[in-house]
Amino acid sequence: MTPSARDANFNEEALSRLCKAIQDDIDNGRMFAASIIVGRGGNIGLQKVFGTVTPDGRAACDDDIYLAMSVSKSFTAALILRAVDQGRFTLDTKVADILPDFAIGGKQNVTIRQLLNHTAGTFRGFLPPGISAENLGNLDQYYASVASIPIDYAVLGKILVATDPKERNFRTIAKEELFDPLGMEHSCFGLAEDHENRVPNHTGSLSKDALVPEKEARNMPDSPALYSLLGGYVRGDGHYLTGAGYTASPRAFYGVGGGSTMWMVDPDRDLTVCFFSAGFIEGLHHLERLSKINDVALSACNW
Structure with a gap:
């Protein structure tokens, strides 16, 4: 255009x-x-x-x-709201009902709505323990390392993976459910370091x-x-x-x-x-x- x-x-x-x-x-x-x-x-x-x-x-x-930095959170939020439209969960579903390990550390009543509007009471200021910087993009490792503590994690992507009927990883969900339908052919979660347009x-x-x-x-x-x-x-x-x-x-x-x-x-x-x-x-x-x-x-x- x-x-x-x-x-x-x-x-x-x-x-x-x-x-x-x-x-x-x-x-x-x-x-x-x-x-x-x-x-x-x-x-x-x-x-x-x-x-x-x-x-x-x-x-x-x-x-x-x-x-994209935190603009990418908008993509995840859109995917969550789409899943709500599909009836996979509601905004008031407790995260622990989908991810039981999340309940540890006083987080048992946190809802998906609270994660979306930053009122869950979790703190994002520290890197999680037991995980190296190069593995921060591994959603399974990241979630496992932080589920037992009340600080620093974003689990909305994990919720999408856990409830996906096709059992896809988060990157594929984003591509097939959001980026491809909108014609965003160059957008993705994770880009090769040597990509010529990076x-x-x-x-x-x-x-x-x-x-x-x-x-x-x-x-x-x-x-x-x-x-x-x-x-x-x-x-x-x-x-x-x-x-x-x-x-x-x-x-x-x-x-x-x-x-x-x-x-x-x-x-x-x-x-x-x-x-x-x-x-x-x-x-x-x-x-x-x-x-x-x-x-x-x-x-x-x-x-």
């Missing part, structure tokens, strides 16, 4: 401002590369790539494959750009961006950060991947935005960047 601002009912000048905002972030050292698609009503109004995706300077291409998401010379009390107290310079934090969690009244954009409609929803990725849908404007980048930044600043990108995209919508 050839992008057309006119066919998608976009203001071309506003889309130009959106491209400039992304290029400015690259020029100012906040990322190395980016790819964005903006569409309305089934028509693509903007599809463009920016910057270089590898440390040796390869220019970004339309067929680059990015690390974008190595690296930090290179980027600054960590995070508020670190120890650094501030000692008036130390910014350190390299060796990690990224995703967002902040707040309680109480006041103004909340939103990656959807402050001019988005109340029904708008979005997904964010740590320091680099995002999708957003505003159903009232029939607007979809998808943004992937190479080079992590600190999570709160990532949300601010996404809010700016989406606000400019929203301003491009001709009513």
